[in-house]
Amino acid sequence: MIGVVRFLGTNCDQDIWKAVESSGKTPSWLWYQDQFNYKDYESIIIPGGFSYGDYVRTGALAAKTPVMDSVREAAKYGVPIMGICNGFQILCESGLLPGVLVKNNNLRFIDKWVELKGENSCESWGGKMQSCNLPIAHGEGCFFTHEEELKQIEDQQQVWLRYKENPNGSLNDIAGVMNKEKNVAGLMPHPERALFDWMGGSDGAKFF
Amino acid sequence: MILVGVKIMPRKEVLDSQGRATMKTLGHHEIALNDCRVGKYVELKFDKETKEEALSKSKEIAELILFNPLVETFELEVKEL
Amino acid sequence: MVQNSFKADPKYLKTYRISEDEYQMICKLLGREPEGLEWALFSALWSEHCSYKSSKVHLRKFYSKNDIVVDAEGENAGVIHLGQGEQVSFKMESHNHPSFISPHQGAATGVGGILRDIFTMGARPIALGNYLCFGEPKADRMSLIVDGVVRGIADYGNCVGVPMITGQTNFHSSYNGNVLVNAFALGYFGKEDQVYSSKAHGTGNYVVYVGAKTGKDGVHGASMASESFDEDSEDKKPTVQIGDPFYEKLLIEGCLEVMKLDLVEAIQDMGAAGLTSSSFEMSDGGGVGLHLHLDKVPARDSDITPEEILLSESQERMLLICKPENFAKISEVFDKWDLDAAVIGEVVDEKEITLFWKGEKQLKIDPSVLVENAPRYNRSYDEIPSKSVQDLKILDSDLKDGLNKIYSHIEGGSKNWIYQQYDQRVGARTAKDCSSSIGVVSLPETGRALSVVLGCRPYVMRMHPGLGGADAVIYPSLELAVKGFKSLAVTDCLNFGNPEKPELMSEFVAAVESMSEACKAIDAPVISGNVSLYNETLEKNVTSTPSTGIVGIKDDIQNIPSDKFQQNGDVAFVLRLPQVKTEGCYKEICGEQPKYSGELNNKELSEFVTGLKEIVLKNIITTSKVSGNFGLAFTLSKMCMSGMGLKVDNQEVFSSQGLFGESLYEVVLCVSKNQKEGFLQLASELKSKLNQLEIYELGTTGGSNLEINSQSVPVDHLFKEYNQSWEKNFEVLA
Incomplete structure (x- = not known):
């Protein structure tokens, strides 16, 4: 079973459900107010959207909900966890991934297709990846952290994906990042929106 | 009743893009500034706590939810109502 | 005129926006003067916005029912059957006045309002569209308004999680003091869902x-x-x-x-x-x-x-x-x-x-x-006579100069800046987004393709409101047809000035009547709509703008022809049904009023729309586009934006209208070389039903230039001009 987390304001939950089903696996909802047993899940996905309307700070309130206590435990025991867009922001706010996502440098929401370079492979999510085209849609996708942590991320091969052409000012063109153990991964682009050619591209399918 | 104000500002080392955009817009109106930084102000009202308790709880609240130490700093100010 | 037996305090009338005559009507209905909360009730429910008092008598004329319409008389939004147990509900609404006053909030709440009209029926909203008319970029407050409106729509739509899949933006001085912000939303009912x-x-x-x-x-x-x-x-x-x-x-x-x-x-x-x-x-x-x-x-x-x-x-x-x-x-x-x-x-x-x-x-x-x-007011109006002339004066120009002029004008350039602020793919159903001529989503249960396109070209309305009204229906239905979609039904947002002025009421009636006839001809009923009147500032009214939203369907979501040239060596054709010729929108941006000649024939247009759709459904068309504002040369240049050029070797196609004159209507269709004979066969079959139809072979795709007969412009140059247009016009927003 693949756990799909939902907060008040999560928008891409149904999209992730469909993506999991189309990969032949069984999705199951994880409601933000409830804790769960990590042993019941083969992996967990935190979808995109506007949890809590992005109030206070994007991902800040969602990160402090009961379900995230269970997600933290699952991470500790090596369960693969993927956060997409708002999901990535929530993982950073939860301390499960380094860094923080701040407002795009042009201060506007950006929706477009981007070309990504696979930097280090993530066995849990997609495996080896050369390059791919995925759509982005976010207002706060600029990856930031302090110099030391940035160096650490690079040195410990935690950079998962990089933008070929940086759309939002992210440091080192980072589009996706992993934890040191490489079971927790977050990315700003939306692979669930690129499953079939008629969607504009199918590079997203390998992420599920 | 105690009112604690939490002032959250972007870290000096971090690019404050909102502040910069505000300065640019003011520039179009021929207003020049040395600097402009944009932050947030949160008010916390405490019913039964003493001033010290309120300050201590506010620090906890700020660290738990209100600010992200990677990119922000915070200051507290207290008022007795 | 009701007898003046009751006297009202003029201050009350002003605060509650009730006219003297209406006051007398109220007194007659109640048998006494209104008291207390009754003032508030009449103020709200008898306002133009809620009661449609100036327009209802004409809205009844709309072609509004056929077999696919679900009986939802008087409900918030119309509902149509799509077959296979699926239904959709859609509507368009205006938020013009609030958007002019507070652009961000006005536009945002416009999106919120239209969404509620949809889900109150029990439908899950799955697509948004927006139709915007702004003033000239340099008009007072206009940059602020454009920025605020786009942000407002984006902030609301993105957060609520409904994708923006299509839109249309126009700019003209008549909107300088009164912008138009029309929001469209569509919702879906699955087999198990109740209306x-x-x-x-x-x-x-x-x-x-x-x-x-x-x-x-x-x-x-x-x-x-x-x-x-x-x-x-x-x-x-x-x-x-x-x-x-x-x-x-x-x-x-x-x-x-x-x-x-x-x-x-x-x-x-x-x-x-x-x-x-x-x-x-x-x-x-x-x-x-x-x-x-x-x-x-x-x-x-x-x-x-x-x-x-x-x-x-x-x-x-x-x-x-x-x-x-x-x-x-x-x-x-x-x-x-x-x-x-x-x-x-x-x-x-x-x-x-x-x-x-x-x-x-x-x-x-x-x-x-x-x-x-x-x-219910039957405000006075007159029939507006045809303004067709015999002697059209096409402003011709050198290809590169003409295209440069169009691209440097805000109407001709890319609107990328706007729609890249909208989430176009949330829901994971979007097949064609705002960068395409039509928006397309896949239907949740059957996977069929559903498309949305918005209509109404203000420049055509300015030539004649009857022509513009029909165009608001025909043009988008052609856009759907050249992608293989059948038009199913229409929603509208009628943005007009002061209905108490007979000349404006006349425009309203002319547009409504010609829109209805066009809808009837293509068998796409008007299932919902909205009226926004009094769009004027200091007595200056906007261009009468009856915007439309048309929904279409196609079984196969995979084979939709592209808007831009895709395949090297394709042969490009023009199919033209020249019922009306115009001096072109190009003439307007050169500072003169364009004229037109001819009149539309709905029966033939309906054949044209159906015939084109049938040709496209044979799956041999690789690229297609309706030739619109600014004429054929401009349309071809837009089709080169994929980076692939076109070599046109045909004088005749331009002889009656120059490079920048326009025909209502003409379309560009491309096929691969080995399908050329097959296509010509299909085209001549259509011509046997429409003997006015003209078929022109333009030339072959490929290369890095747009060559039209003896003139040539590099595709790179066109791309640059197209994409730099926005920041040249709106430096502050770039």
Whole structure:
């Protein structure tokens, strides 16, 4: 079973459900107010959207909900966890991934297709990846952290994906990042929106 | 009743893009500034706590939810109502 | 003219925006002068925005019913069958006046409002569109307005999680003092989903308020929308509503959940004129009465008055009717979604609405007095004669110079800056986004392709409103046809000036009549719509703009021809049905008024639309586009934006209209070389049904230039000009 987390304001939950089903696996909802047993899940996905309307700070309130206590435990025991867009922001706010996502440098929401370079492979999510085209849609996708942590991320091969052409000012063109153990991964682009050619591209399918 | 104000500002080392955009817009109106930084102000009202308790709880609240130490700093100010 | 037997305080009339004549009508209906809260009720429900008093008599003329229309008479949005158990509901609405005053909030709440009209029917919103008309870039406040409106639409739509899949933006000086912001939304019903009504019924049933708390924002919003702008417009700021898309998202989930659980008897959103319009319309529609306790309404401010509660346009609120035994479960569902659900009244037998405040009766009135007895004006108008001329003077120009001129004008350049701020793919159903000529989503249960395209070209309206009205239906249906889609139904948003001026009322009638005839010809009924009148500032009115939204369907989502040249060596053709020729929008941007010659023949156009769709469904067309504003050379240049050029070797296609004149209508179709004979066969079959049809072979795709006969422009240059246009016109926003 693949756990799909939902907060008040999560928008891409149904999209992730469909993506999991189309990969032949069984999705199951994880409601933000409830804790769960990590042993019941083969992996967990935190979808995109506007949890809590992005109030206070994007991902800040969602990160402090009961379900995230269970997600933290699952991470500790090596369960693969993927956060997409708002999901990535929530993982950073939860301390499960380094860094923080701040407002795009042009201060506007950006929706477009981007070309990504696979930097280090993530066995849990997609495996080896050369390059791919995925759509982005976010207002706060600029990856930031302090110099030391940035160096650490690079040195410990935690950079998962990089933008070929940086759309939002992210440091080192980072589009996706992993934890040191490489079971927790977050990315700003939306692979669930690129499953079939008629969607504009199918590079997203390998992420599920 | 105690009112604690939490002032959250972007870290000096971090690019404050909102502040910069505000300065640019003011520039179009021929207003020049040395600097402009944009932050947030949160008010916390405490019913039964003493001033010290309120300050201590506010620090906890700020660290738990209100600010992200990677990119922000915070200051507290207290008022007795 | 009603006898003047009652005398009203002119201050009251001004505050509540009721005319002297209307006042006399009210007194006659009540048998006395209005008292207390009655003033507020009439102000809201008899406003143009709520009652459609100037337009209703003409809206009845619309072709509005055929086999696919689900009977939803008087409901919020129309519903059509798509076959295979699927249905959709869609509507377009205006938020012009609030967007001019407070662009960000005005536009945002416009999106919120139209979404509620959709999910109140029980449909999950799956697509948004927006039709915008702005003034000249250098007009006063215009950069601010453009920025605010786009941000407002983006902030709301993105947060609520409904994809923006199509849009249209026009710029013209007539909108300098009054912009147009029309929001379109479409919702989906699966096989198991029920279409909900707003008709209250069942004595003893509860009236339940759900959603955000009521505040003082937007009071008098509906009557403000029914007024023109003058020097005191700044003072209208408190009447603009404030919206919160996060709340709306929760409301959508909560409402759809209780509807799916079959706990709801009737439901209506609180939009224009808030609680007043929703409760009165639910009651009158159901032929029942209501007891409403205004003090039970969840309120933000403890000092809010009963009148403010009635007139508040606080956003993100719904009114529903439920059986008493279902309330507990409804409350549980809304609690899960963190929303208030409060019983504020009950359904009663006698057909009257009684308003209570803290147990004391404030007012008792028959809702039909307000809803059905609203005035119906037959404002004076004349028929507008045809303005067809014989001698068209095409402004011809060197290819590169002409294209440069068009691209440097805001109307000709890329609108990328706008739609890249919208989430176009949330829902993972989007097949074609705002960068395409039509928006396309895949239907959840069957995977068929559903498309949305918006219509109305103001420059054509400026030539003649009858021509423009028909064009608002025909042009988008052609855009659908060249991608293989069948037009199913239409929604409209009729944006006009002051209906009390006969010349403007004439434009309204001319447009409505020609739109209806066009809809009938292509068998696409008008299933919903909105009217926005009094779009004028200091007596200067906007271009009469009847915007449309057309929905189309196609079984196969995979084979949709591209807008831009894809394959090297393809052969490009033009199919032209030259019923009307115009001097072109190009002439307008050169500072002169374009003229036209000819008249449209709906029967033939309908054949053309169907015939083109059939050709495309043979799956041999690789690239297709309707040639629109600025003519064929400009259309071809846009098709080169993929980076692939075209070599045109055909003088005849341009001989009757030059490079920049226009034909209503003509389309560009490309096929691979080995399909050329097959295509010509299909084209001549169509010509046997339409003998006026002209078929031109243009040339082959490929190379890095757009070559038209002896003139050549590099594709790179066109790409650069197209993409730099926005920042050249709006430096401040770049």
